[in-house]
Amino acid sequence: MENTEKRGNMISLLNLPESTLDCILKRLTPIELIKMSEVCTCLRDVCRSDHLWENYIKQKWGRIIGDAAYKEWQCHITTIKSEETLLNQHINQNGSLGSFCGAWPVLSLGSYLEDCKHLQSFLSNNSMMALYLSLESGKFWFPAQVYRGTLVRDALFSYDSKNDTFKARQRSGGWQLMGHGISWENLRASPVETPPCVRHVSDCLEDLKPGDHIEIQWKLRSETHYDWWYAVIGHLDSCNKNENYCLCCNSETLVVEFRQYPHGASMRQAKLPRHNNGEQGGNQIGFYGGIRKLHSEEEIEKWKVLLPYDRRYM
Structure with a gap:
């Protein structure tokens, strides 16, 4: 009782x-x-409510899952919610789903969802839980960027939960595996929405001055994708480098120094027009694209750790 x-x-x-x-x-x-x-x-x-699973995604994946990845996921959800006849036009024979951007020959795969047919009903009402599980299982190949020596490269990444690392692939004469065993520390969400096949429109050119840390797009050939390279804005040869008398910030020429290279190296320095938004360079030196100024000390310190020459060749 x-x-x-x-x-x-x-x-x-x-x-x-x-x-x-x-x-x-x-x-x-x-x-x-x-x-x-x-x-x-x-x-x-x-x-299964979205707000609970959004917290899990932010806690574990927030640093490497950016706006581009969320937009790609929403694109898949929209496709899967479409009429069945439309859905069958997008899904490959193996049940995968992908989205493309750009134009040939620089056509970029935006993301890739493996074996999505079994998720159709699940995605409709619980998209954030489905995203978390698709990330954990490695079925969702999401867009992000990876540090590779002197540059940052855009690619698609899939999580390997067994080893707590990532696989990456990029388009190079077809979609190929770029690497595996990639650590969390070497990944980041793209800080801009510009696809790697498109020149980034810079919004910081007017304000750049010597000593500013930047990332600049560069590619070896015109038909390939851009990578992002770390650099520092330098002084003109005619400048006495006296802070009180420096007029470099008023010059139409930007001196871009790649301090990871020693003095005298062909890639050590580039002089670019400040107000020309077109692609600069040629087949011998490569092609320079847009510039983004680094405001975060965390971003700058990351590069200094990766590129010890920056401390040696000041």
Whole structure:
């Protein structure tokens, strides 16, 4: 009788205020939340809600999943929600789904979702949970950037949960594996929305002055994609480098110094017009694109760690 009374006085989890239940669920791990969703229909809907899974994505993936990746995911959701006849036009025979941007010969694959047919009903109502699980399983190849020595390169990445690393692939005469075993530290979300096949429109050229840290687009051939290279704005040869008398910031010429190279190296310095938004360079020296100024000390320190020559050849 006493046990019956105790059970009768127990408060069901579903009887808790919504805010209290939400606080409890936020403390669960993704695996625990999935198990909780299997208890009953009511908890299934609550545990699969987007706002809970958005938190998990931000906590684990926030540094490398940027706006471009979210937009690509939304593109897949829109396609999957389309009429079945339209969907079948986008899905390949192996059940994969991908999106493209740009024009031939610099056609870029924006993202890639493997075996998406079984996700059609699941994606419709629980897109953030589906995104998290697709990332964890490695089925969603998402756009991001990887540090590769002296440059940053755009690519598609797939997570290898077994080794807690990533695989990457890029287009080079067809989609090829670019590498595997890539660590979290070497990945970042793209800081701009510009595809790698397009010249970035700079918004900082008027303000650039000697000592500013930048990243600049560069490619070896006109038909290839841009990479991002780290550089520092330098002084003109005619400048006495006295801060009180320096007029370099008023010059129409920008001196771009790649300090990872020693003095005298052909790639050490480039002189570019400040107000020309067109592509600069040629077949012998490569092609320079847009510039983005680095405002974050974290970004600058990352490059200094990767490029020790920056400290040696000042």
